[in-house]
Amino acid sequence: MSATAFVGLGSMGLPMARNLVKAGVAVRGFDLRPEARAALEADGGLPAASLAETFDGASIAVLMVVDATQARSVLFDQGALARMAPDGIVVLMSTCPPSAVVDLARRILDAGRRLVDAPVSGGVVGATAGTLTIMAAGADADLDAVRPVLSAMGSKIVRVGAKPGQGATAKAVNQLLCGTHLAVAAEALSLAEKLGLEMEQMLDIVSGSAASSWMLRDRGPRMLEAEPGVTSAVDIFIKDLGIVLEAGRDAKAALPMAALAHQMFLSVGGRGMGTADDSQVIRAYRSLRGTV
């Protein structure tokens, strides 16, 4: 059996590909950055000098690229899809707008292959530990075929539907909650700051009460730091909440809270802080107060 292709060896993709290697899957990884390719090779991945070589004869190709545009470019503009085995399955794990996934699935089917739509939740921590939640959508036979690959990267594989695009839809609902909870946590902690409460104590109270959210517990402590390390950037939520709003727009569903949360992230991005840790959405509130 041919090696599994893996494109996009970034902060999520590299640890995911490593987990595939650990599970005994032959992985040929590709990334535009040579150092990312070398990192995977060092951990047991097969060498691949080009995208064409990565996809050559592959039965399964995993995409963990930045967005749907990059997936389209890799598969079609750069001709990777045509290099796959005639019955090849593309597993798209990036966060993409549902409509873009539906479109990609149609074009892949037109080219004789199939798409499994399988976005993930769990971040770098889950990607590294192999404990991602994977929201998979596709034909049953295709999902069965890629099951071993998914199981090597995630601990919770949920079949959310038979049609590609339904995974992206579930991910949009997930990201609506994540991004909006982040903005809400920032708003609450910013109010506590303004009112002069003891911040560590306040965070402890709300982290253990009905006021708690996963994001508040995880990002809240970093909101109190001046220059926290970057686990996931403000730009990621500018992108992801943009996808949420696009999903809402396509479905004609009003999403006022998510739209407002998006504006708060945009405000921070617009100050040139898009690469800061996403906890720094609290700076939007500090700006509103006229402080830094």
Added chain:
Amino acid sequence: MSATAFVGLGSMGLPMARNLVKAGVAVRGFDLRPEARAALEADGGLPAASLAETFDGASIAVLMVVDATQARSVLFDQGALARMAPDGIVVLMSTCPPSAVVDLARRILDAGRRLVDAPVSGGVVGATAGTLTIMAAGADADLDAVRPVLSAMGSKIVRVGAKPGQGATAKAVNQLLCGTHLAVAAEALSLAEKLGLEMEQMLDIVSGSAASSWMLRDRGPRMLEAEPGVTSAVDIFIKDLGIVLEAGRDAKAALPMAALAHQMFLSVGGRGMGTADDSQVIRAYRSLRGTV
């Protein structure tokens, strides 16, 4: 030592007063509804036919009334405060605007007594189990004096400051998170409905991912029910988010997410559903979609 007065034997107050009785505190409870007074008496509370009798000589008086206006009415307009022991301590546990608590504390001090500002988090479940989180603010000596009373009702007593009003402030931050998370959960589940996802499955995914919040896990299942039982009403969050916005206004802190969440609750209240379970804030989103 005189009995502890307890005013406001509603869905929160009655179980809290019962926990005082269980802890061996002599409690004289009062509520305008005779059946509430009878319920406490049946569980070992002392009889009290009037507000005056309840407060007569009391060293400690706990208020779990609806709001600051009712607290003011009980203490001053109805003359209860003047019936207390000369060194009596009022423990205000209702959710009130910080500025109203500061004002009450000043008036109580002018009358020779002291206020401990001690709002709670944990709902009816926490009130019943005696596991409330209590955000207490007041002079050290006063907090020490009421500590046994607070410990009988809560499992986490946090001293958030030396000045009455700081407890109310902490509670406002807590309620900002609770109310806004409820609206966000409704927005996300409403989007999932609109997009045709399998709702139970979607709720399971987001309840176990970084998208999770306490409110989503607790109220999410009730959002999927047509006529859920009422644990806490829409009207409560109309009131509480109103207090949050008042705290923000007094501090000149912009709270855009909380303000928007308040509007969603108001929309449901405006349809005559203020007494419905607060999970029914999802109906605001169904209205936006033109469904019921």
